[in-house]
Every structure is written in structure tokens, then in C-alpha cells.
Amino acid sequence: MSKAIIESGNVAAAMAVQLARAEVIAAYPITPQTPVTEKLSELITAGRMDAEYVAVESEHSAMAVCIGAASAGVRAFTATSSNGLLYMSEQLHWAAGARLPIVMCVVNRGIGAPWSVWNDHQDAISQRDAGWIQVFAKDHQEIIDMTLKAFRLAELVHIPVMVNYDGYYLSHTYMPFEPPDAARVDAFLPAYQYKHALSPERPESLNTVTLPDARLDVNGIKRGGYMDIRHNLHEEMGMAIEVWEEIDREFQGHFGRGGAPVLDPYRCDDADTVIVAMGTMANQFRVVVDRLRQDDGIRAGVLALQMYRPFPGSRIAEALQSARHVLVYEKGLSYGNQGALYADIKSALYPYPSRPQLHNFIVGLGGREIPTESLYQTTRAACTEDRMRPPAQSDAPQWIGLQL
Amino acid sequence: MQKTNDQIIQIRWHGRGGQGAITAAKVVAEAAFRSGYGGAVMAPTFGTERRGAPVTTSLKISRSKIYDLSPITTPDIVVVLDHMILHEVDVTAGLKPGGWIIMNSPRPAEEHAFPGYRTAVANATRLGVEAGLRKGVVNTGIIGALERASGLVGIDRLAETIAAEFAGRNPEANALAARLVYDATLIYDNQTGGSPDA
Numbered sequence: 010m011s012k013a014i015i016e017s018g019n020v021a022a023a024m025a026v027q028l029a030r031a032e033v034i035a036a037y038p039i040t041p042q043t044p045v046t047e048k049l050s051e052l053i054t055a056g057r058m059d060a061e062y063v064a065v066e067s068e069h070s071a072m073a074v075c076i077g078a079a080s081a082g083v084r085a086f087t088a089t090s091s092n093g094l095l096y097m098s099e100q101l102h103w104a105a106g107a108r109l110p111i112v113m114c115v116v117n118r119g120i121g122a123p124w125s126v127w128n129d130h131q132d133a134i135s136q137r138d139a140g141w142i143q144v145f146a147k148d149h150q151e152i153i154d155m156t157l158k159a160f161r162l163a164e165l166v167h168i169p170v171m172v173n174y175d176g177y178y179l180s181h182t183y184m185p186f187e188p189p190d191a192a193r194v195d196a197f198l199p200a201y202q203y204k205h206a207l208s209p210e211r212p213e214s215l216n217t218v219t220l221p222d223a224r225l226d227v228n229g230i231k232r233g234g235y236m237d238i239r240h241n242l243h244e245e246m247g248m249a250i251e252v253w254e255e256i257d258r259e260f261q262g263h264f265g266r267g268g269a270p271v272l273d274p275y276r277c278d279d280a281d282t283v284i285v286a287m288g289t290m291a292n293q294f295r296v297v298v299d300r301l302r303q304d305d306g307i308r309a310g311v312l313a314l315q316m317y318r319p320f321p322g323s324r325i326a327e328a329l330q331s332a333r334h335v336l337v338y339e340k341g342l343s344y345g346n347q348g349a350l351y352a353d354i355k356s357a358l359y360p361y362p363s364r365p366q367l368h369n370f371i372v373g374l375g376g377r378e379i380p381t382e383s384l385y386q387t388t389r390a391a392c393t394e395d396r397m398r399p400p401a402q403s404d405a406p407q408w409i410g411l412q413l
Numbered sequence: 414m415q416k417t418n419d420q421i422i423q424i425r426w427h428g429r430g431g432q433g434a435i436t437a438a439k440v441v442a443e444a445a446f447r448s449g450y451g452g453a454v455m456a457p458t459f460g461t462e463r464r465g466a467p468v469t470t471s472l473k474i475s476r477s478k479i480y481d482l483s484p485i486t487t488p489d490i491v492v493v494l495d496h497m498i499l500h501e502v503d504v505t506a507g508l509k510p511g512g513w514i515i516m517n518s519p520r521p522a523e524e525h526a527f528p529g530y531r532t533a534v535a536n537a538t539r540l541g542v543e544a545g546l547r548k549g550v551v552n553t554g555i556i557g558a559l560e561r562a563s564g565l566v567g568i569d570r571l572a573e574t575i576a577a578e579f580a581g582r583n584p585e586a587n588a589l590a591a592r593l594v595y596d597a598t599l600i601y602d603n604q605t606g607g608s609p610d611a
Contacts, residue, residue, distance in 0.1 A: 015443050015453060178482050183439055183455040185446050292480040381483050 013187045018179035021149040021186055022114045023048035025156035027058045028194045031086040035063040035074035039093040040126045041176035042116040068093040072100035079109035082206030090176060091118035094132045105140030107216050110163030118176040119375035127376020128176040134341035134349045140242055142249055143318040145287040146174040149186040154266060161198050161256050166249045178289040189264050197263045246319045271321045272328060273313040280310030282392040283332040285354060287314045290338060297385045307392060322357030332365045334392040340373045347406045369406040377410050423485045426470040427504050428494035430463050433552030438472045441556060444566045444574040445474045452479035467502050492559055494551050511604050515559045517551050522601035531602045533562035540593040545586035553587040557594030568595045
């Protein structure tokens with residue numbers, strides 16, 4: 010870590026965008042994302058980054074500008090949080106459907122009403138079906154590395170990528186990380202080449218009204234209708250998991266870091282209790298796992314989910330085949346049902362022979378403190394519970410840290 | 414397999430919005446990291462800041478990478494940039510027995526006796542002016558008192574880190590303030606005693 014620096018997570022994200030040589034930045038400030046946009050604007054003004062900063066009047070326009078830039082064959086970036094992400098929702102679906110390789114950092118924050126500037130994952134979870142790839146970082150090194158890899162992935166699979174990291178826990182916290190060497194980044198991430206880039210010499214019709222049925226194009230070649238196009242998005246999104254793994258191997262070759270791009274297991278090899286979580290909470294659980302093993306003789310492990318969409322369902326199910334208890338802790342839910350991640354994991358396990366006992370915990374909404382002690386207590390209680398609860402009860406999420 | 418760390422030094426900083434506690438904590442994080450602490454995590458209060466209002470910043474330092482980013486609840490050391498905050502905030506909340514209270518105060522260390530704790534006190538406000546800083550700049554000076562009490566990093570490395578952090582903003586005077594405070598810090602050990610007022 011000789012070249013490591015100590016900076017905030019937002020600065021780590023901005024440095025990644027600078028190293029990626031993004032050419033258009035369009036963003037609207039919102040807490041806790043604001044310092045990312047401030048830093049990028051500063052770098053551009055100081056001449057340290059050759060990009061156009063487009064100051065827009067809303068997040069909807071920020072994404073519209075990125076869509077325009079990417080359509081013209083230009084590498085584009087934006088960042089947002091919370092209600093800002095929701096305000097661009099229509100454009101998110103458009104960017105994915107139009108297969109534009111935009112990269113966006115989402116600095117995760119609770120959604121109003123009521124207003125909260127603090128962290129949870131409901132913003133990202135609410136957009137999980139938009140057709141974007143979603144990855145989650147656990148520390149600053151992952152923010153900078155993941156953002157660089159995200160540009161590579163987006164441009165290889167032509168699907169936009171959302172890099173999520175926890176508001177405040179990472180965005181405003183300072184910790185050491187090593188910025189990748191700029192020359193090596195250039196080798197890892199070649200300039201964006203888009204074969205459908207808008208050009209007066211080569212007119213094309215893009216994303217016009219598409220009929221329910223397939224039809225012949227002007228050259229007499231059969232082209233899919235809306236459903237076929239959407240099917241391809243789904244299929245190619247599934248294939249993006251392997252592309253992401255391949256990118257991670259390449260990244261490792263260049264920078265020596267990586268090796269857990271989809272799932273990052275900690276002490277899971279012999280674990281009969283496995284916790285599944287995303288973002289910083291997964292790292293916090295490493296401390297809990299060590300204590301459960303040392304003080305209670307519980308063979309616990311934590312499986313950090315690094316990629317949420319496409320959902321690596323079969324990989325997760327296989328990783329959980331020898332677990333007796335699986336505890337899903339999450340900072341967001343599908344209201345009226347249960348934790349979104351929990352439901353995903355439960356459905357991933359259904360076709361597999363071993364179905365561990367599942368527990369769902371909702372924690373830390375709107376920045377409610379997540380004491381490590383309470384993670385320890387709730388985990389220990391759940392995996393030492395001997396009586397079987399009725400199915401409907403055991404399937405319901407347990408809210409941790411309520412102050413009602 | 415890399416284990417999570419067993420020993421984390423937890424330092425909570427109390428100051429007022431705009432007083433520079435975050436910068437001070439960042440300097441100490443940087444210096445600690447450069448001197449071989451692989452884990453250094455500095456987290457400002459998660460919230461909305463107002464100038465002049467009491468604020469806190471968390472600093473965790475460890476020999477290895479820190480995985481737990483939850484806020485400090487049981488600090489080993491608290492650093493108080495303004496002794497008047499004692500009237501508004503319980504700075505000893507959660508402080509471990511025998512822990513340190515590092516304070517900028519014009520009053521002698523004995524007058525800041527907290528039963529069960531050790532105090533390190535210096536007049537960083539006056540010494541800052543002596544070092545050539547604008548009156549009221551105390552965040553670099555107080556680092557000297559922290560070092561005197563904890564011996565965490567070494568005053569030379571801290572002075573260097575301060576000078577680098579304040580490049581273009583009076584670096585020598587800021588570094589000197591930390592050295593002057595380091596030399597002037599008085600320690601009062603009240604681990605076994607009661608309150609002198611009692």
C-alpha cells in the first residue's frame with residue numbers, strides 16, 4: 010500500500026472517473042453525493058480532466074445528457090442518491106433499453122417521505138428492475154476499482170452500470186486506498202468505441218416505435234420486435250456475470266487486486282451459519298463472524314454480495330448448499346412483502362436440494378445505527394434457535410433496532 | 414485468511430462546526446497510516462453540520478485493516494477542542510476506564526479532573542497565536558496534546574503531516590503550534606482519585 014492515500018469515498022469515486030477519462034459529466038447535486046460532483050467539477054476547471062461538465066437542472070436531465078453523450082460515442086458519467094435516482098427513473102429504463110454504456114455512482118441514501126439524508130439501500134432496490142447492472146462496494150478501494158471495471162463492463166455488454174456505495178459510511182468517511190496507476194488504467198480501459206455513434210454520414214433509426222411483431226428492416230433482414238429486443242437485454246444481462254468475472258481477472262493482472270467480483274465470502278468454507286449482506290454491512294459482519302467463532306464456537310461466515318443485478322442466483326445457491334442457517338440482513342425491502350434480497354435468495358435456493366433455514370433482518374433504514382453488538386446478538390440468537398417457528402412467522406422480516 | 418483486527422484505538426473528537434476537528438482527525442489518520450498503522454478510518458458525524466454547534470468526529474486506528482465502520486461508542490481517547498463544550502456535551506460518554514481526555518483549555522489540568530480518567534490539557538488557543546496563527550485556530554495545536562498523552566505517532570511525523578496538509582495555508586505556523594502545545598501539555602492522572610470539587 011505504498012502509494013496509498015487517505016481520502017473520502019466520494020473522492021475515490023471522482024478519481025476513478027478521472028482515471029477512466031470520462032468525457033461528459035452531467036450531474037445534479039444531492040446529499041451525500043454532492044462531493045463527487047464538486048470534485049469532478051474542480052478537476053475539470055483546473056484542467057486536470059479533459060471533460061465537459063454539464064450543469065443540469067435535475068437528475069432527469071442529468072441522465073438525458075448522459076444518454077445523448079453515450080449515443081454520440083462519448084464516455085459519460087453521472088452520480089446521484091435517493092430521490093435523485095428516483096427522479097431519473099424514466100431515463101434509467103431508457104438508457105438500459107437503448108443499451109447505452111453509462112456508468113453512474115449511486116451514493117445510497119434513504120428515500121423520502123419523510124426526508125432522510127442518511128444511508129440505506131432503498132434507492133438502489135427501488136430501481137432493481139430498470140435493466141441496469143448493479144454492483145455494491147464495501148470500501149474505498151472497491152469504489153475506485155469497481156467504478157473503473159464498471160466502465161469496461163458497460164462498454165463490453167452495452168448495458169449501463171450502477172456502482173452503489175453507502176452514504177456517509179463510505180461517502181464521507183476517510184480511509185486508505187491505492188489509486189490505480191493512470192498509464193495502466195489506459196491499458197485496462199481502452200477508449201470507448203461505439204459502432205452506432207450518431208453520425209450525419211451514417212444515418213440510423215434508433216429506438217423508434219417498435220411493433221409487437223418482428224419485421225424486415227430496409228435491407229430485408231428480419232429484426233426483432235419489442236419483446237425480442239427486451240429478451241436480448243435479459244439474456245445478455247445474465248451473461249454479464251461471466252464478463253464481469255473476466256474483467257476482474259484482467260484487472261487483477263494489471264493491478265494485483267480483485268478475485269471476488271460477484272461473491273466475496275469470508276470464513277464460509279466450513280460455515281454452517283452464513284450471513285448474506287451487501288455494502289459496508291458485509292464487512293462489519295466479519296468482526297461478528299470472528300467473535301461468533303471465538304466466543305461461541307459457532308461456525309459462521311459472511312457472504313458479501315458484490316453484484317445484485319444481474320442476480321447471481323445459482324452461484325449464491327451453490328455457496329449456501331452446506332449451510333444450515335442463512336441470515337439475510339438488508340437495508341431495504343419490498344413494502345408489503347419482505348426484504349428484496351431475501352426474496353431473491355429464497356427463490357434462488359428453491360431448485361436446489363439443500364434448503365437451509367432462512368432468516369430475514371431489516372436494519373439501518375434512514376441511517377438508524379447498526380451497532381455491531383446487535384448484529385452479534387441477533388445472529389447468535391437466530392442460529393441457536395432450536396424450536397421451529399411456523400412458516401409464515403419465520404418467513405416474515407424481523408426489524409432490528411426499532412425504537413417504537 | 415486475513416482476520417479482522419482485535420485491537421482498535423478509538424479516538425472521538427469534540428469540537429464546534431467550522432473549528433477544524435475533521436481536518437485534525439484526518440492529519441492524525443494520515444500520520445498514523447504513514448507510520449505503519451494499516452487501518453485508519455476517520456468518519457465525521459453522520460448528519461447536518463452547523464457552524465458553532467457541537468460536532469464529533471470518529472477516528473479509529475489499528476495495525477491492520479478496519480472492517481467495522483460503525484460509529485465509536487467506547488472511545489479510548491476523547492479530544493476536546495473547546496473546553497466550553499463541557500457545558501453542553503458529556504464528552505466522557507462511553508469513555509473506557511482509565512481513558513484520556515485531551516483538552517484545549519486556559520485552565521490548569523487539575524481543574525479538569527474526571528474521576529477514573531486521565532486528562533492532558535494545554536492552552537492551544539494562546540499557543541496557536543504564539544505560533545503565528547490567527548486567534549481561534551486550535552485544530553493543529555491540539556494534535557500536539559494528543560501526541561503528548563498517547564505517544565501514538567511521534568511529534569516529528571505529525572508536524573510534517575500538518576505542514577503537508579496545510580501547504581499554502583501557513584504550514585510552518587500550524588506545525589509549530591502542534592510542537593508548542595506538545596511541549597506545554599500538562600497531565601493530570603485521576604484514575605484512582607475522586608473529583609476535587611467533591
